[in-house]
Amino acid sequence: MTTLTKQQQDPAARAGLPKAGKPARRSLTNRLGDMKVALFFIFPAMIGFVLFYLVPTIRGVYLSFTEYSILGEPTWIGIKNYSAMLGDELFWNAMAVTVQYVGLNIGFQTVIALGLALLMHRVAKSTFIRGALLLPFLVANVIVALLWFWMLDYQMGIVNEIISWMGLPRIAFFGSEQWAIPTIAAVNVWRHMGYTALLLFAGLQSIPNHVYEVASLDGASPTRTFWSITMPLLRPVLVLVLVVTVIGSFQVFDTVAVTTAGGPINASRVIQMYIYQKAFGESDFGYASALSVILFLILALVAFVQMKFLKGNESDLD
Amino acid sequence: MSTSTLTRKKSINNIAVHKKPVNWRRVGAWALVAVAVAVTVAPFLWMLRTALSTNASLASNASNLLPADFNLGAFKRVLGMQSPEEAIAEGGSGAAINFWLYLRNSVIFATVTTAGQVFFSAMAAYAFSRLRWPGRNVVFSLFLATMMVPPIFTALPNFLMIKNLGLLNTFAGMTLPFLFMTPFAIFFLRQFFLSMSREVEEAAMLDGAKHLRIFFQIVLPNAAAPLATLALLTFIGQWNEYFWPLLVGQDESVRVLTVGLGVFKSQSPQGAPDWTGLMAATLVAAIPVLLLFIAFGKKVVNSIGFSGIK
Numbered sequence: 001m002t003t004l005t006k007q008q009q010d011p012a013a014r015a016g017l018p019k020a021g022k023p024a025r026r027s028l029t030n031r032l033g034d035m036k037v038a039l040f041f042i043f044p045a046m047i048g049f050v051l052f053y054l055v056p057t058i059r060g061v062y063l064s065f066t067e068y069s070i071l072g073e074p075t076w077i078g079i080k081n082y083s084a085m086l087g088d089e090l091f092w093n094a095m096a097v098t099v100q101y102v103g104l105n106i107g108f109q110t111v112i113a114l115g116l117a118l119l120m121h122r123v124a125k126s127t128f129i130r131g132a133l134l135l136p137f138l139v140a141n142v143i144v145a146l147l148w149f150w151m152l153d154y155q156m157g158i159v160n161e162i163i164s165w166m167g168l169p170r171i172a173f174f175g176s177e178q179w180a181i182p183t184i185a186a187v188n189v190w191r192h193m194g195y196t197a198l199l200l201f202a203g204l205q206s207i208p209n210h211v212y213e214v215a216s217l218d219g220a221s222p223t224r225t226f227w228s229i230t231m232p233l234l235r236p237v238l239v240l241v242l243v244v245t246v247i248g249s250f251q252v253f254d255t256v257a258v259t260t261a262g263g264p265i266n267a268s269r270v271i272q273m274y275i276y277q278k279a280f281g282e283s284d285f286g287y288a289s290a291l292s293v294i295l296f297l298i299l300a301l302v303a304f305v306q307m308k309f310l311k312g313n314e315s316d317l318d
Numbered sequence: 319m320s321t322s323t324l325t326r327k328k329s330i331n332n333i334a335v336h337k338k339p340v341n342w343r344r345v346g347a348w349a350l351v352a353v354a355v356a357v358t359v360a361p362f363l364w365m366l367r368t369a370l371s372t373n374a375s376l377a378s379n380a381s382n383l384l385p386a387d388f389n390l391g392a393f394k395r396v397l398g399m400q401s402p403e404e405a406i407a408e409g410g411s412g413a414a415i416n417f418w419l420y421l422r423n424s425v426i427f428a429t430v431t432t433a434g435q436v437f438f439s440a441m442a443a444y445a446f447s448r449l450r451w452p453g454r455n456v457v458f459s460l461f462l463a464t465m466m467v468p469p470i471f472t473a474l475p476n477f478l479m480i481k482n483l484g485l486l487n488t489f490a491g492m493t494l495p496f497l498f499m500t501p502f503a504i505f506f507l508r509q510f511f512l513s514m515s516r517e518v519e520e521a522a523m524l525d526g527a528k529h530l531r532i533f534f535q536i537v538l539p540n541a542a543a544p545l546a547t548l549a550l551l552t553f554i555g556q557w558n559e560y561f562w563p564l565l566v567g568q569d570e571s572v573r574v575l576t577v578g579l580g581v582f583k584s585q586s587p588q589g590a591p592d593w594t595g596l597m598a599a600t601l602v603a604a605i606p607v608l609l610l611f612i613a614f615g616k617k618v619v620n621s622i623g624f625s626g627i628k
Contacts, residue, residue, distance in 0.1 A: 034451050038449040045439060052472065057464075063478075123344055124351045135359065147365055150365075156376060202622070251469065257564075258583065279474055
């Protein structure tokens with residue numbers, strides 16, 4: 001549980017530096033250490049790493065500079081894919097839709113999860129309750145999507161039944177341009193809130209109790225305690241959780257694919273859906289690769305901002 | 319001495335008693351917890367309620383909490399125990415849903431990838447934690463760095479490679495990218511291997527045991543708990559995987575449940591979708607994960623704090 005925070009506090013352990021003692025440097029055999037055995041043990045993982053991580057990464061970048069329709073060979077076209085993107089309305093639309101989705105999803109998810117984490121921390125530590133809240137996260141995206149597709153159905157969905165029972169007009173959740181993205185965001189908030197809450201809960205657990213005791217001796221109100229103690233001390237974990245979830249939600253696909261497939265019109269065509277359609281719908285692998293390079297760069301930027309935030313927060317617990 | 323402890327205990331109790339009036343806060347907090355649990359659990363009950371209804375009576379009883387016209391037809395339809403005529407009569411598409419085949423494929427896909435990934439990652443983690451060799455930290459950092467690469471980025475080139483190898487629509491093509499490692503699995507296990515004491519290992523070495531024996535007879539058994547947790551998390555993740563099987567395993571013979579559910583949904587006639595069948599299918603597809611969760615829930619819940627670094 002506490003590993004989460006330990007990770008950030010101890011960069012040496014995170015980077016995998018040896019804990020103590022210098023390796024003896026006497027003979028060649030000593031210097032090579034267990035090299036032969038190590039090679040044997042690492043061999044399968046090395047195959048996986050090179051074939052399915054390293055080579056694809058390089059190849060993906062290369063393909064983004066080519067025109068490639070899967071039939072035949074890729075042709076080098078320089079930055080043409082990237083310059084085409086500038087004038088591609090569907091690309092900008094996908095970007096805007098994705099950012100809208102990420103904003104809605106992360107905003108609501110973080111606030112709700114933080115509330116749930118505080119509740120768990122203060123009153124309900126039981127594994128049963130934490131388990132119940134985690135349940136939607138364990139079920140496949142596809143299942144969650146179908147479940148809500150049914151519950152939010154315009155005609156017979158229970159949510160619309162309740163809405164009309166309250167005397168309000170029914171809502172075409174997945175079928176209207178204005179509702180599609182907020183609906184998909186809400187469904188994924190439902191799926192992920194328990195998981196995010198558990199991560200934040202782990203962070204709350206690691207705040208030493210005596211800090212709270214001192215605050216209550218000083219007569220701080222719960223609100224004051226929350227803003228002056230809990231939030232600052234939780235910030236490193238919060239930032240880490242935010243980045244993990246932002247990176248995850250930029251890659252939303254399953255829910256969209258099963259419910260709206262990008263529609264109505266282009267209202268829910270998120271960036272990963274656009275990449276998928278370019279590659280497998282239009283066989284334009286070069287352009288699709290360029291799109292995923294851009295997505296990769298955005299995610300790297302998010303991670304970079306995270307590093308900055310984390311560094312600024314390192315001294316909070318001292 | 320005992321009296322002083324007693325008084326202290328008493329005074330602590332007094333404080334606790336004194337604080338009791340604030341309990342309205344707790345009541346409110348518990349109410350919120352109850353609402354949150356209801357919000358997460360109720361949809362699953364609705365899924366069950368729908369699956370136990372008939373499509374015909376669903377419309378007229380849309381908001382009835384109990385199954386409308388209770389029956390098991392939807393489950394029978396999904397499990398292939400209904401004739402096409404019966405299925406159409408009950409609102410199904412009439413198309414065969416090869417549920418058992420998809421189930422088998424899901425089991426193969428999730429089991430093979432989990433077993434391979436956990437085992438090979440354990441081997442690598444052993445090399446990264448218990449063996450000394452030049453370049454160890456550089457290679458490990460390189461492995462870790464790939465955690466940053468988003469799956470969609472490697473998915474396209476990986477698809478092309480699998481296609482060029484002629485492995486589209488084969489289990490080999492579906493499992494290979496997951497089979498050997500994930501940076502997370504190696505990182506996860508390395509943390510535990512690092513904390514194991516060297517003494518048992520050294521004693522075994524003095525007895526002439528080789529690394530393979532140490533790995534199999536000392537390290538693996540001692541790391542049974544983290545290995546089981548990792549296997550559990552991996553299995554659930556693989557069982558739920560959609561994107562890669564969608565790209566590589568479209569063919570009926572290797573189609574997994576998640577992809578099958580998507581196809582099932584699009585097969586439903588647009589006018590009146592087979593909601594009861596769809597809900598029965600999603601429920602049955604979720605059952606393995608739900609069972610795992612009932613059996614090992616505590617393990618999963620407690621490992622989430624750790625997996626946050628993912």
